[in-house]
Amino acid sequence: MDSQAVPPANILLYGAGSICGVYLYQLLQAGCNVTAVCRSNYEVVKADGFKLTSIRYGNVLYKAVSIIKSVSDYSETSIDFILVCTKSFPGIKPSLADQLSPVLQGRPYVAVVLAQNGVLIEEELAVAFPDNPILSGVVYCPAVQTGPGEVEYPEMMNLLELGTFPSTAPKSHKDAVHWFAGLMEQGGGRAQAHEDIQIPRWPKLLMNAAWNPTGALTLTTDGDFLTTSEHARDLAWGIMMEIIEVAQKIGIPGITVEVAEKNVLNKQEEGTTMVTATFTPCARTHWHHHEDGQVLEVKAGSGWVCDMGGVPQRLAVGDIVWCPAGTVHWHGADEGSTLVHLAISRGKTTWYDAVTEEEYNQRLGKPGQ
Structure with missing residues (x-):
């Protein structure tokens, strides 16, 4: 949306972890009066505030105007928004409606912003407080809290997609969407208002459902x-x-095979990818080649790289190896070491058979097992 000047707001921030740590900074930059509810990180944040390490905003220290332990401690007479960044799944006990009740009771004008990916997150709150604007948000902000009040935000990606629940909400609720989106942009982020937020929820779900479980398990x-x-x-x-x-x-509408291919999986096949890979002892890739070549830089441990038909070459910390375009090869860890390397790959990657024990043991001249 256009970054037109919007008036600052009085905001209660609920769930002050990684995402709210970033959003707190943006709202402070927009001139808002922000009170943060902190739980496990209360003592540290109360004393020292937040430390944000980021590419987008640099490395900054900042504090909310007020830090409290619970919603019931909120003492401001005026409040415009409650920004919820804690998990708000249906069925949790106490419910989100119960948790926010101390500040929502008797205040039907207060808009609740749910910065939460997933589906079916709004209805319990809407039933409990039918007159309050419910702003449903889809979050693109890859930040992580590495310690109490310490937030690392290593990418430029920053987008909050917003819409009312339900999509047929009155104009005053729609106006709240544009007000909050304007604040986020005024604070240096990006925000988009949607007539029906459930439509953009599903492309994000498409990614999260695939990557979050596999990332957590592996x-x-x-x-x-x-x-x-x-x-x-x-x-x-x-x-x-x-x-x-x-x-x-x-x-x-619009959730198709083409969306999955274009927005997610082609990251493996097109352009340049940069990943840090970790191999446990004896773990290795399959035989493969890269359309336009690959650079490996060893960050920790020791391992091996081997071209098909060639002699395995040892990898040590600091080594930088060029794997030419089209060269079939494998790389992986030594039998007594965990290997960590940065891999910068260009073009499509084509995979072949697994590296056998016999092929792996050639690095030491050992027979297959």
């Missing part, structure tokens, strides 16, 4: 995961196909 990023095996793409693709089937059956 302790890798999405890019790292795709380099681990020739089967990694098929696993992610299968999850996405299930999401697409559900979306189409309930009438969500």
Whole structure:
């Protein structure tokens, strides 16, 4: 939306972790009066504030105007928005409506902003407080809280997509969407207002449903995961196909195979990818080649790289190796070391068979086992 000047607001920020740490900074930059509810990080944030390490905003220290332990401690007489960045899934006890009740009771004008990915997150709150504007948000902000009040935000990506729940809400609720979106942009972020927020929710769900579980279970990023095996793409693709089937059956437009291919999986096949891969002892890639070549830079541990038909070459910390375009090769960890390397790959990656024990043991002149 256009970054026209919008009036500052009185905001209660609920769930002051990584995402709210970033959004707090943006709202302060927009001139807002922000009170933050902190729980596990209360003592540190109360004393020292937040420390944000980021590419987009630099490295900054900042504090909310007020830090409190619970919603019931909120003492401001005026409030315009409650920004919720804690999990707001249906069925949690106490419900989000119960948690916010101390500040919503008797204040039907207060808009609640749910900065929460996923679906079916709004109805419980809307039923409990039918007169309050419910602003549903889809978050693109890859930040992580590395310690109490310490937020790392290593990418430029910053987008909050907003819309009312339900989409047929009155004009005053729609106006609240534009006001809050304007504040986010005025604070240096990006925001988009939508007539029906449920439509942009599903492309984000398409990514999250595939990458969040695999990342949590394998302790890798999405890019790292795709380099681990020739089967990694098929696993992610299968999850996405299930999401697409559900979306189409309930009438969500625009969630197609083409969306999955274009927005997610082609990161493996086109352009330049940069990932940090970790291999446990003896782990290695399959045989593969890169359309336009690959650079490996060893960050930790030791390992091996080997071209097909060639002699395995040892990798050590600090080594930088060029794998020429079209050269079939493998790389992985030594048998007594975990290997961490940065891989910068260009063009499509083509995968072949697994590296056998016999092929792996050639690095030491050992026979196959």
